[in-house]
Amino acid sequence: MAALVACSNEGRPSPSPDAGPASDRPVARCSVRFDGGPAILLRTSERRRLRIVLDPPTPGVGLRVGVVGVGLDASLTDTRALTGEDGSAETELIAPTDSATFRVRATAECGAEASVEVAVGDRGFGSIAADAVYRGSRTPERLELDIVSGSECPTMAGDRMGRTRVPLPGGLVRFGSLPAGLTFTVWAQTLGIDDVVLAQGCAAPQTIRADEESATSVLFVDRPLRLSGQYALDLSLDLTTTTTNLRDRWTAPVRTELLAAGSTASFITREVSRAVAEAGGATDGGSSPLQLVFEAALRSGLGARFDAELTTRGLRLENSFDQIAATTARALGSVHWQLTFPAMPNGDAVAPTGSEVVLDPGTPDVSRDDARLALGPEGTVALSVGAGDIATVTLSNTSLPWARVARGALGAVTVRLGASTTGEYAAAPLCPVAAAVLREASGVCDAECIQVACRRAVDALARAFDDEVASQLSTRSTTTFRMAAVATPVAHSLVVDHARGTFVGQWTTDPAATLSGPWTLQHLSPTQP
Known part of the structure; x- marks a missing residue:
């Protein structure tokens, strides 16, 4: 033109x-x-x-x-x-x-x-100086300008070869030799990968005067973002309220048993005494001469010596279970709930394609020991993006199986502590000491026999502890989680790449009525711009 x-x-x-x-x-x-x-x-x-x-x-x-x-x-x-x-x-x-x-x-x-x-033209010629600088939120690869006759702002200039490319973020461009008396409009756009238009705009129309230069500025308007492919939603649940007093509640059965026995030493020697009786031929819970000798030795100082040895080494069962409970409660204090789902047209709700809970067993800087619990695709996820690049995510009719999550946290903590079960962790340092001290009065119940009895006693406590961990938290369904934040597009594209903000959710039952925490949304699958 x-x-x-x-x-x-x-x-x-x-x-x-x-x-x-x-x-x-x-x-x-x-x-x-x-x-x-x-x-x-x-x-x-x-x-x-x-x-x-x-x-x-x-x-x-x-x-x-x-x-x-x-x-x-x-x-x-x-x-x-x-x-x-x-x-x-x-x-x-x-x-x-x-x-x-x-x-x-x-x-x-x-x-x-x-x-x-x-x-x-017959009335001379003039020019237009257009300031075309892109200051929007898109990440273009290039900026193009054109000038069109008339006062309308076109949605697109026709011939690509006629456009002027300007180094980003833009600058002042002069259009000269324009016939006086005619009106012109400067048009511009920014483009990303595969020539997708990221922003467009026009300057105010200018009527040309002979031998004069008109100054104008292009106002860019970002094109709306869109959704494409798969997304992952990560909610960091702050369960501090939920885990309050959990350690005491979980260890209550352990403390009850140990209190009844009198001490860790008495709890272990009670089970070893049964093993000595069985090794000596006793049946149906009866006693044997060997058992009587063993119990007499306990009363004569062996029991006190065993208790002192455990005290010196710090081998108290209540301490072992306290440590596991405290670490498990900390792991439950920060739970990551991760869901994957496809983007749907018009922001329609869709069932998640994946749902899992990620638990950190107390080593936040070591992700390889995180525990992952796969959950069923329950409820729906709705993702939309609107004016101002605001991405809105809504979770509806979703729930977390807290009993299973708690067991998962306990399992992850136990593995991090070097054991396969709670009982194995608590028995590992204790039972060899029991065998070494009590062997002198156990008769035919040798060191291995004593350790088996010790582990049996500890396993009974561990089962009570594990059951308490699972029973203290039941499934906590949620009504709706709704969250919104400014989205960032994929570089040189209009596709939403990621967003982050803070959510608020409402549990339908206790212990935590309201939850809040950070969330992140991340685009997963490759897509066209």
Whole structure:
């Protein structure tokens, strides 16, 4: 359209059929140019010879020439020509009978094309200086401008070759040789990967005055973000309220048993005494002479010596179970709930394709020992993105099986402590000491026999402890979790990549009526822009 005195002289709206296609053309084996400057200024109805030059100079090459843009009644005497011996051809341009801006394009058979800007007017010419700087939130790869005749802001300029590319984030671009009396609008857009348009805008229309320059600015508007592919939602649940006093509640059965026995030493020797009786031939819970000897030794000082040895080594069962309970409660104090789901049109709700709980057994800087519990695809997830790039996520009719989560946390903690079960952890340091001290009075119940009895006693406590861990927390269904935050798109794209914020959720039952914590949304699958 207008002659462009700026970064380039790339093209304008739709070419006429004679001009040939503007893009999707094979790589040219030559180049073509219009002889003279980049712009031609004419009066109405004026005639001008145009010389088109091929490089390398080649005779007999076909050329197509046409008017591109709003040329009104402009015409060319020849729209097809052959190059002569010097590799050039000529045609004559007849200017329209009214003011206009357009281009003349030449396309060679070798695949090359070139264009020249034409401005027609009888009242002189002026220019526009457009400030086009992108300050939005998208991450474009390039910025393009164009100028269109009239006061309407187009959704897209027609001919890509007619656009001026400006280094990001943009700058001042001058459009010169514009016919006085006509109105022009500067149009711009930013583009990302695969030429997806990320933002568009126009400057205020300017009516040209002869020999004057009008200043204007382009106002960019970001295009809306969209959803595509799969997403992962991670909720960090702060369960401090839920885990309050859990340690005392979990260890209550252990303390009750030990209190009844009197001490850890008495609890273990009671089971070892039974083992001595069985080794001595007693049946149906009866006693044996060996058992009587063993119990007499306990009363005569062996029991006190065993208790002192455990005290010296710090081997108290209540302490072992206290440590496991405290570490498990801490692991439950920060639970990550991760759901995966597909993006749905219009933000419709969909069942999650994956749901799991991630538990940290007390080593936040070591992710390899995290425990992962797969859950069923219960409830729905709805994700939408709207004005201001606000991503909104809603979880409905979802629940967490807290009994299973608690058992998972306990299992993860036990493994981190180097054991496969709670009982194994508590018995490991204790039972060898029991065998070493009590062996002197156990008769036919050897050291292995004593350790088996010790582990049996500890396992009974561990089962009571494990059952308490599972029973103190039941499934806690939620009504709705709703969260919203500003989304960030994939680089050079309009697809939502990630968002993060804080959620608030309401449990339908105790112990924690209300939960809150950070959440993150992350795009998973590769997608088109």
